[in-house]
Amino acid sequence: MTVPFSWIRPEPHGIYIAPADAWVDPSRPVSRALVTHGHADHARGGHEATLATPETLAIMELRYQTREGALPVSYGETMRLPGNVQATFIPAGHVLGSAQVLLEHAGERVVITGDYKRRHDPTCPPFEVTGCDVFITEATFGLPLFTHPPIQHEIGKLLDRLAAEPERCVLVGAYALGKAQRVIAELRAAGHNDTIWLHGAMERMCRLYEEHGVPLGDLRLVSDAPSKDALRGHVAICPPSALNDRWSRRLPDPVTAMASGWMMVRQRARQRGVELPLVISDHADWHELTTTIAEVNPSETWITHGREDALLRWCELHQRKAHALALVGYEDEDD
Amino acid sequence: MERFAALLDALVYTISRNRKLALIADYLRETPDPDRGWALAALTGGLDFPAVKSGTVRALMMERIDPVLWTLSRDFVGDTAETASLLWPAPAQAPAPPSVSEAVALLSAMTRKSVAAELAALLDRLDATGRFALLKLATGGMRIGVSSRLAKTAFAQAFAVDVEQVEEYWHGLAPPYPELFAWAAHGAPPPDIDNLPTFRPFMLAHPLEDGTVDLADYAAEWKWDGIRVQLVRAGEQTRIYSRSGDDISATFPELLDALPFPAVLDGELLVRGAHQGGKTGGAASFNALQQRLGRKTVSKAMLAEFPAFVRLYDALIVEGTDLRSLGWAKRRAALEALIPRLPGTRFDLSEVVEARDFDHLAEIRAGARDEAIEGLMLKRRDSPYIAGRKVGLWYKWKRDPLLVDCVLMYAQRGSGKRSSFYSDYTFGCWDGDPDNGAELLPVGKAYSGFTDEELKRLDRLVRQTTVNRFGPVREVERTLVFEVAFDSVHESKRHKSGLAMRFPRIHRIRWDKPVHEADRIEALRALIHQSDRPD
Ligand SMILES: [Zn+2]
Ligand SMILES: [Zn+2]
Numbered sequence: 001m002t003v004p005f006s007w008i009r010p011e012p013h014g015i016y017i018a019p020a021d022a023w024v025d026p027s028r029p030v031s032r033a034l035v036t037h038g039h040a041d042h043a044r045g046g047h048e049a050t051l052a053t054p055e056t057l058a059i060m061e062l063r064y065q066t067r068e069g070a071l072p073v074s075y076g077e078t079m080r081l082p083g084n085v086q087a088t089f090i091p092a093g094h095v096l097g098s099a100q101v102l103l104e105h106a107g108e109r110v111v112i113t114g115d116y117k118r119r120h121d122p123t124c125p126p127f128e129v130t131g132c133d134v135f136i137t138e139a140t141f142g143l144p145l146f147t148h149p150p151i152q153h154e155i156g157k158l159l160d161r162l163a164a165e166p167e168r169c170v171l172v173g174a175y176a177l178g179k180a181q182r183v184i185a186e187l188r189a190a191g192h193n194d195t196i197w198l199h200g201a202m203e204r205m206c207r208l209y210e211e212h213g214v215p216l217g218d219l220r221l222v223s224d225a226p227s228k229d230a231l232r233g234h235v236a237i238c239p240p241s242a243l244n245d246r247w248s249r250r251l252p253d254p255v256t257a258m259a260s261g262w263m264m265v266r267q268r269a270r271q272r273g274v275e276l277p278l279v280i281s282d283h284a285d286w287h288e289l290t291t292t293i294a295e296v297n298p299s300e301t302w303i304t305h306g307r308e309d310a311l312l313r314w315c316e317l318h319q320r321k322a323h324a325l326a327l328v329g330y331e332d333e334d335d
Numbered sequence: 336m337e338r339f340a341a342l343l344d345a346l347v348y349t350i351s352r353n354r355k356l357a358l359i360a361d362y363l364r365e366t367p368d369p370d371r372g373w374a375l376a377a378l379t380g381g382l383d384f385p386a387v388k389s390g391t392v393r394a395l396m397m398e399r400i401d402p403v404l405w406t407l408s409r410d411f412v413g414d415t416a417e418t419a420s421l422l423w424p425a426p427a428q429a430p431a432p433p434s435v436s437e438a439v440a441l442l443s444a445m446t447r448k449s450v451a452a453e454l455a456a457l458l459d460r461l462d463a464t465g466r467f468a469l470l471k472l473a474t475g476g477m478r479i480g481v482s483s484r485l486a487k488t489a490f491a492q493a494f495a496v497d498v499e500q501v502e503e504y505w506h507g508l509a510p511p512y513p514e515l516f517a518w519a520a521h522g523a524p525p526p527d528i529d530n531l532p533t534f535r536p537f538m539l540a541h542p543l544e545d546g547t548v549d550l551a552d553y554a555a556e557w558k559w560d561g562i563r564v565q566l567v568r569a570g571e572q573t574r575i576y577s578r579s580g581d582d583i584s585a586t587f588p589e590l591l592d593a594l595p596f597p598a599v600l601d602g603e604l605l606v607r608g609a610h611q612g613g614k615t616g617g618a619a620s621f622n623a624l625q626q627r628l629g630r631k632t633v634s635k636a637m638l639a640e641f642p643a644f645v646r647l648y649d650a651l652i653v654e655g656t657d658l659r660s661l662g663w664a665k666r667r668a669a670l671e672a673l674i675p676r677l678p679g680t681r682f683d684l685s686e687v688v689e690a691r692d693f694d695h696l697a698e699i700r701a702g703a704r705d706e707a708i709e710g711l712m713l714k715r716r717d718s719p720y721i722a723g724r725k726v727g728l729w730y731k732w733k734r735d736p737l738l739v740d741c742v743l744m745y746a747q748r749g750s751g752k753r754s755s756f757y758s759d760y761t762f763g764c765w766d767g768d769p770d771n772g773a774e775l776l777p778v779g780k781a782y783s784g785f786t787d788e789e790l791k792r793l794d795r796l797v798r799q800t801t802v803n804r805f806g807p808v809r810e811v812e813r814t815l816v817f818e819v820a821f822d823s824v825h826e827s828k829r830h831k832s833g834l835a836m837r838f839p840r841i842h843r844i845r846w847d848k849p850v851h852e853a854d855r856i857e858a859l860r861a862l863i864h865q866s867d868r869p870d
Contacts, residue, residue: 144404144422244748249755265412266414267412313403
């Protein structure tokens with residue numbers, strides 16, 4: 001009799017599927033990679049073969065300028081890997097193209113969530129609960145204090161501020177992949193149809209989203225603005241790193257906003273000089289993390305990156321078998 | 336409470352001082368009494384609820400959440416009040432939130448026995464933002480970037496009254512300051528503070544830049560290197576206030592029974608020693624005084640070793656007569672007349688410096704380099720005592736700064752308006768011959784003394800010549816020389832160079848000067864004797 005789940009094991013550089021000689025989200029180049037989504041810490045370049053959703057592959061192509069070894073797998077489609085392993089990509093609700101990976105081998109089912117959230121997101125299909133034996137979950141916001149408010153509430157805060165100070169503009173720092181497009185899409189859903197001004201680093205990703213059927217309305221580059229005045233009373237979006245950079249000097253007295261789950265904590269917002277914190281996250285909050293574990297109801301929970309200590313403690317308190325994987329190379333994304 | 340909570344939240348995230356002032360002023364105008372008075376007390380640190388401490392809040396949480404999860408959360412957030420406000424298990428049906436006054440009344444009534452149940456009931460009535468505000472208000476230490484002075488300035492701005500008048504009444508009043516609001520907001524007569532030992536705002540001086548003054552119109556006094564204080568005796572009590580209006584009476588108990596009659600006096604607080612001249616004995620160095628500062632209680636040994644006294648500059652009020660509207664010469668005469676009535680161990684008079692003319696005065700000032708004197712004060716002989724800095728009445732004429740050429744080594748981003756600029760500069764001097772492999776050692780840091788145009792150019796240079804990054808700090812190529820001005824230089828173990836400058840600022844940017852021509856450490860070290868007081 002073989003040891004349960006011995007065919008899949010966490011290594012420092014990713015999760016290794018031994019019979020298939022394949023890795024999930026490896027942080028260094030390998031011969032066969034399954035990539036959950038396009039964020040840089042999950043989707044590294046240089047693999048010989050990369051299995052991912054078509055959207056994720058398009059995002060990787062944008063970043064690494066190559067499609068070499070790309071093997072598209074649609075949501076719900078099952079791929080046969082060597083060594084009798086089956087892999088199915090299931091929506092994770094994190095960003096465009098994001099997927100959980102369901103692996104099946106020797107009658108055992110393992111789900112790797114990658115990054116995920118349970119909230120509605122107009123830019124990607126929602127997370128699907130998938131039963132399994134081993135549930136490998138992220139824990140980015142794995143502390144009980146994280147309760148992400150409804151996004152409409154935060155978008156409302158943004159629009160209120162815009163109306164209250166029409167002589168300024170609101171500059172939103174948002175991760176260039178996912179967060180930025182979600183904020184734009186939610187602004188549109190809230191009826192905000194004005195031009196939204198973009199930092200140059202946002203442009204291609206926004207175009208890619210539109211090509212994949214996510215309409216974002218009238219977008220223009222800040223660098224193309226005829227004058228500072230054209231930006232007054234408008235929303236501009238830039239990567240978080242540009243918020244306090246000299247790039248922002250070309251804007252008319254911007255209200256510095258940031259769309260991130262970390263904005264829940266005042267000191268975090270203050271450290272970054274944020275005047276208008278918008279608690280908008282593309283990750284599961286504490287409630288989502290814990291209810292998802294309960295719904296999936298696996299026999300074991302493995303916890304990848306984030307604040308794994310607290311989620312581990314929760315599993316212990318709820319008599320669930322769990323352990324933390326010491327993976328390297330994952331970062332706290334700016335969301 | 337919701338309005339107050341929203342104000343605190345907005346203040347946390349507002350960087351600009353003017354916007355902070357406007358936020359507080361709007362709140363004070365729009366909020367009814369006595370809520371706004373309690374809020375003002377909270378912002379100025381004037382509330383204390385002995386039964387409610389940080390530990391109380393933690394204990395309350397421990398009953399409601401797993402201790403491990405609490406500790407992990409608290410460590411992540413870094414603030415007990417905020418963590419508790421986020422983790423509090425709110426009831427499904429929250430009762431109506433309290434007003435600020437109701438919250439204050441309930442908090443005041445709490446005892447160590449009742450606090451667990453009563454604070455919990457209060458938290459149940461608030462949302463997360465409200466809970467944060469309540470816990471901050473209850474445990475003190477707002478940490479929201481609002482000083483007591485800023486809150487008072489906002490009050491003055493809200494009701495178009497003079498902030499110095501607010502300061503003057505402030506110390507005689509208690510929260511929620513009904514008399515203050517009655518006066519400022521409703522036009523009632525000002526609060527009566529005559530029999531209270533309250534602080535009167537100081538008259539301050541402008542720097543004398545390049546001009547001269549006519550000594551027929553101005554009198555000169557030494558500017559001593561101690562701390563400026565105000566001694567107030569009224570209603571049988573004596574208080575000592577620092578320049579910012581902080582009550583530092585407890586730090587200098589030996590002075591509290593030294594003033595035998597009601598008065599408000601302005602002077603320099605010093606400790607005895609042989610090194611700063613004066614009629615009745617000298618004062619010790621500033622270092623000696625530093626031993627006494629910031630203490631809440633003072634040992635007998637301290638009192639014996641570093642006894643404090645006040646070198647008097649001015650008399651504002653004497654035995655009920657307000658002298659402030661009189662000219663300086665008349666007040667000076669009144670002050671001199673007081674001296675025989677004061678104990679010589681605790682008081683002396685700051686001498687008027689006599690000079691034939693301005694050039695002669697300049698000579699005296701230049702000769703005073705070694706005398707542990709910060710410089711000269713020039714006071715218009717006919718000027719009344721007016722709170723704040725009024726142009727043309729008082730000047731401070733500091734000793735010429737010392738100058739040294741240093742090389743820019745590191746730059747750091749500024750704060751506020753300057754946060755997109757590298758505006759804080761660390762510079763160094765050579766530890767030997769730069770043409771013979773000497774290295775630069777940091778000797779100081781400055782973030783002033785240049786124009787906006789120069790700042791832009793410096794910022795550009797920093798970005799173009801960066802060789803290393805450490806978080807917000809950039810190390811730059813050694814290409815630029817600053818002529819740095821400073822008041823004095825001292826031995827310091829904190830710097831690798833062994834030296835520390837006092838008040839360094841950029842005097843000139845020497846775009847033209849090659850870095851190997853910058854000064855060496857020895858040159859800076861040689862200036863110690865010129866600037867330091869002999870100990
Ligand atoms: Zn991600
Ligand atoms: Zn991630």
